[in-house]
Amino acid sequence: MTTSGSVLRVGHLSTVYHTAFLLKGTDLLQKRGIQATWTLYPSGPDIINAMQNGTIDLAYIGLPPVIIGIDKGLSLACIAGGHVEGTVLVAGGATRPLADFDSIKVFLSQFSGSAIGTPPKGSIHDVIINDLLNKHGIRDITVKNYPWADFLPDALTEGEIAAAAGTPALAVTARRYGDAKLVIPPDHLWPFNPSYGIVVMRDMLANGELLSRFLSAHESATEMIRNDPSGCAAIIEQTTGMVDAQFVLEAYRISPKYCASLPSEYVNSTMKFARTLHVLGYTRRVIQEKELFDRSLIEKVHPSPEHYSKGIAH
Numbered sequence: 010m011t012t013s014g015s016v017l018r019v020g021h022l023s024t025v026y027h028t029a030f031l032l033k034g035t036d037l038l039q040k041r042g043i044q045a046t047w048t049l050y051p052s053g054p055d056i057i058n059a060m061q062n063g064t065i066d067l068a069y070i071g072l073p074p075v076i077i078g079i080d081k082g083l084s085l086a087c088i089a090g091g092h093v094e095g096t097v098l099v100a101g102g103a104t105r106p107l108a109d110f111d112s113i114k115v116f117l118s119q120f121s122g123s124a125i126g127t128p129p130k131g132s133i134h135d136v137i138i139n140d141l142l143n144k145h146g147i148r149d150i151t152v153k154n155y156p157w158a159d160f161l162p163d164a165l166t167e168g169e170i171a172a173a174a175g176t177p178a179l180a181v182t183a184r185r186y187g188d189a190k191l192v193i194p195p196d197h198l199w200p201f202n203p204s205y206g207i208v209v210m211r212d213m214l215a216n217g218e219l220l221s222r223f224l225s226a227h228e229s230a231t232e233m234i235r236n237d238p239s240g241c242a243a244i245i246e247q248t249t250g251m252v253d254a255q256f257v258l259e260a261y262r263i264s265p266k267y268c269a270s271l272p273s274e275y276v277n278s279t280m281k282f283a284r285t286l287h288v289l290g291y292t293r294r295v296i297q298e299k300e301l302f303d304r305s306l307i308e309k310v311h312p313s314p315e316h317y318s319k320g321i322a323h
Contacts, residue, residue: 015219016044020056020065023049023159024176025245025257026092026264027069027205028230034248037226043219051157052129060085066213067223071095071133072203072279072301073286079300080292084211086303089224089310090275091231093266093317095204096134098125098193099183100172101165106192114145116193123171124153126161131291133282134158134174137199140285165189176204177263181256195264201278201317204264206271217306224310228269231316235267238321265320271304272315 021029029047032038038045048065050056053074059065061083075085100120110116127135138152153170155161161173166187173179173189183189207227213220234241242257276298283296 015042015222016046017067017219017223018046018048018065020048020050020059020068020070022052022056022069022205024069024095024205025178025249025252026095026176026234026260026267028091028227028234029069030245030248031230031233031241032226034244035230037229038223041222041226043222043226052132054129054131057083060208060210066209067220068208069205070208071205072208073133073136073282073291074131075206075208076283076286076296076301077131077291079296080286080294085208085301086211086214087206087208087271087279087301088214088220088303089207089227089269089307090203090271090317091206091227091267091269092204092264093201093275093278094195094199095176095264096137096174096198096202097177097180097191097195097263098138098172098174098198099165099180099189100192102188102190104172104190104192106190107197113141113193114147117142117145117147117150120171121149124151124169126153126155126164126170126173128154128158128161128175129156130154133202133204134176136282136286136289136291137202138174139289141198143289162187162189177260178252178256180263181259185256191263199278201274203275203279203282207269211303214303221306221310224269224307228311231267231269234261235316235319235321238262261321266317267321268311268316268319269307270311270313270315270317271302271307272317274315275317276302
């Protein structure tokens with residue numbers, strides 16, 4: 010896959026805390042001589058299909074679908090991070106939160122005989138919940154996958170599922186428009202899990218100068234989120250026309266760890282995913298670090314220590 014001149018075809022999700030919406034709503038890319046076309050996809054697995062078909066050059070995506078794609082023979086590379094700990098669990102108002110229990114296994118017993126909803130099979134949220142149930146030997150809770158994460162709040166309200174796993178935006182939606190609340194915060198499900206990364210087909214690495222300019226803009230956007238979350242929320246409100254600034258700000262505060270770097274914590278957590286995907290039967294073998302990551306560009310763009318742990322300004 011190659012791109013023409015300084016044009017990048019970018020695939021992204023509806024996730025409001027990804028820098029995609031900031032890059033769309035500001036001149037960060039234009040200042041670096043990049044023209045981008047943007048295509049919205051319902052899930053990570055759909056983005057992988059688009060990359061396989063050659064319709065996009067670069068993607069915002071959770072890494073489990075990338076690992077599955079590599080297992081199927083795609084030559085993919087994660088070239089930057091963006092955010093960690095982006096999966097939460099929400100449930101109806103009568104459900105007690107994890108903080109009320111001595112163990113997560115006892116907490117999960119509240120959903121015995123029911124289903125937990127997640128985005129499509131192979132998404133990061135699906136993998137985290139399946140791993141959780143498998144790790145604790147729980148067989149009486151099922152995982153129900155939905156093609157769009159946007160279907161989860163209605164499924165929860167209508168009683169199709171007892172709980173739902175998804176992004177921080179799910180927690181905000183559940184609280185605003187239904188009788189649901191956050192019952193497991195993001196840092197308690199899978200520490201430093203790679204909420205999303207910037208991924209390309211490996212032959213795009215030949216366009217290193219162009220990708221470096223994109224990553225520079227991406228890092229500037231994560232810095233904006235950390236230092237001025239309210240200002241970024243206002244930009245996203247204007248860019249999307251679908252969510253208000255307070256909604257975005259609440260999502261930032263629920264999961265406040267943003268940076269473009271690929272520190273060892275991010276990589277090690279991702280490789281734990283690679284092993285888990287194999288154990289769960291999602292992949293035929295354990296994908297290795299060198300197959301998944303190419304840190305050469307981001308280490309030049311972001312040579313300083315990671316900023317995920319810094320959180321956001323209040």
